[in-house]
Amino acid sequence: xxxxxxxxxxxxxxxxxxxxxxxxxxxxxxxxxxxxxxxxxxxxxxxxxxxxxxxxxxxxxxxxxxxxxxxxxxxxx
Amino acid sequence: xxxxxxxxxxxxxxxxxxxxxxxxxxxxxxxxxxxxxxxxxxxxxxxxxxxxxxxxxxxxxxxxxxxxxxxxxxxxxxxxxxxxxxxxxxxxxxxxxxxxxxxxxxxxxxxxxxxxxxxxxxxxxxxxxxxxxxxxxxxxxxxxxxxxxxxxxxxxxxxxxxxxxxxxxxxxxxxxxxxxxxxxxxxxxxxxxxxxxxxxxxxxxxxxxxxxxxxxxxxxxxxxxxxxxxxxxxxxxxxxxxxxxxxxxxxxxxxxxxx
Numbered sequence: 001x002x003x004x005x006x007x008x009x010x011x012x013x014x015x016x017x018x019x020x021x022x023x024x025x026x027x028x029x030x031x032x033x034x035x036x037x038x039x040x041x042x043x044x045x046x047x048x049x050x051x052x053x054x055x056x057x058x059x060x061x062x063x064x065x066x067x068x069x070x071x072x073x074x075x076x077x
Numbered sequence: 078x079x080x081x082x083x084x085x086x087x088x089x090x091x092x093x094x095x096x097x098x099x100x101x102x103x104x105x106x107x108x109x110x111x112x113x114x115x116x117x118x119x120x121x122x123x124x125x126x127x128x129x130x131x132x133x134x135x136x137x138x139x140x141x142x143x144x145x146x147x148x149x150x151x152x153x154x155x156x157x158x159x160x161x162x163x164x165x166x167x168x169x170x171x172x173x174x175x176x177x178x179x180x181x182x183x184x185x186x187x188x189x190x191x192x193x194x195x196x197x198x199x200x201x202x203x204x205x206x207x208x209x210x211x212x213x214x215x216x217x218x219x220x221x222x223x224x225x226x227x228x229x230x231x232x233x234x235x236x237x238x239x240x241x242x243x244x245x246x247x248x249x250x251x252x253x254x255x256x257x258x259x260x261x262x263x264x265x266x267x268x269x270x271x272x273x274x275x276x277x278x279x280x281x282x283x284x285x286x287x288x289x290x291x292x293x294x295x296x297x298x299x300x301x302x303x304x305x306x307x308x309x310x311x312x313x314x315x316x317x318x319x320x321x322x323x324x325x326x327x328x329x330x331x332x333x334x335x336x
Contacts, residue, residue: 016130017127017128017129017130018127019130036128036130037128038133038134038135038136039135039136039138039139041136041171042136042138042170042171042172043128043170044125044166044167044169044170046166051165051166051169053169054169054171069127070127070128070130071125071126071127071128071166072125072126072128072136072170073123073124073125073126073136073137073138073149073170073172074101074123074124074125074126074134074137075099075100075101075102075103075109075123075124075137075290076099076100076101076122076123076124076125076150076152076286077099077100077101077102077122077124077150077152077237077238077264077284077286077287
């Protein structure tokens with residue numbers, strides 16, 4: 001049981017929008033996006049250079065050293 | 078008198094307004110929403126950026142009416158491949174496939190890189206995007222953009238945000254005369270009179286951002302631009318009389334009481 005908990009709490013490092021970030025092991029894309037974006041409905045995720053469609057956020061688990069970009073709309077001409 | 082069915086058609090989609098509004102630099106989202114309403118714009122531009130993960134930002138899309146066509150620009154792209162990456166991300170957001178190609182290498186004048194703009198347009202059209210490229214007015218480049226499948230060409234009047242007006246007027250006139258897809262004058266228009274001038278020349282539409290967003294009262298100037306665009310369009314459709322070197326009397330040339 002202790003060993004299981006230890007595994008569950010393991011941290012790993014990813015790069016989120018250019019900044020290093022420690023997150024829990026087995027964190028899904030969905031969790032990260034819900035936790036960092038106020039309006040997830042217009043967020044687009046690019047993981048290691050590939051776009052991850054919204055329908056795959058829940059099933060995509062981040063790995064050590066992943067590079068994640070979360071983008072959305074801002075004012076522009 | 079009204080002109081019937083004088084609509085702007087881009088890629089098969091019909092618009093009654095010939096005024097496109099950019100959404101950058103507004104002091105508040107409320108000012109933006111009020112300006113969109115006052116402008117009657119049916120196409121507005123937005124940009125795509127990294128989310129600031131340390132700060133909760135308001136979603137700009139909720140301030141844009143649902144019936145307005147979103148035109149996502151590729152600002153930040155320095156070459157065709159970067160423009161392609163931004164466009165793919167924009168499409169994934171579910172806000173349509175209309176892309177304003179904007180490829181810029183020069184941060185001082187923000188002039189578009191025409192060669193990379195042509196390459197980006199070719200790539201994006203092949204991927205099914207509706208492409209509206211921002212360009213420096215040049216006939217050969219405009220022809221290449223048409224050949225690449227661009228939906229419009231968007232020549233600059235003067236550098237972005239400069240409010241200098243139609244410094245490229247003669248070159249834009251050539252595009253208006255020679256290019257069969259819509260010409261949308263984009264960038265540098267600083268006053269409604271300049272927008273009217275572009276429309277009088279025969280431009281199909283204009284896009285304004287800075288002059289509206291940074292005015293003392295954005296809502297009021299948005300309306301002024303919209304009315305100027307309409308006035309300029311009506312003047313163009315009326316068949317403007319040409320300039321003459323010598324005077325031509327408006328009153329009868331006979332003397333008042335004497336022969």
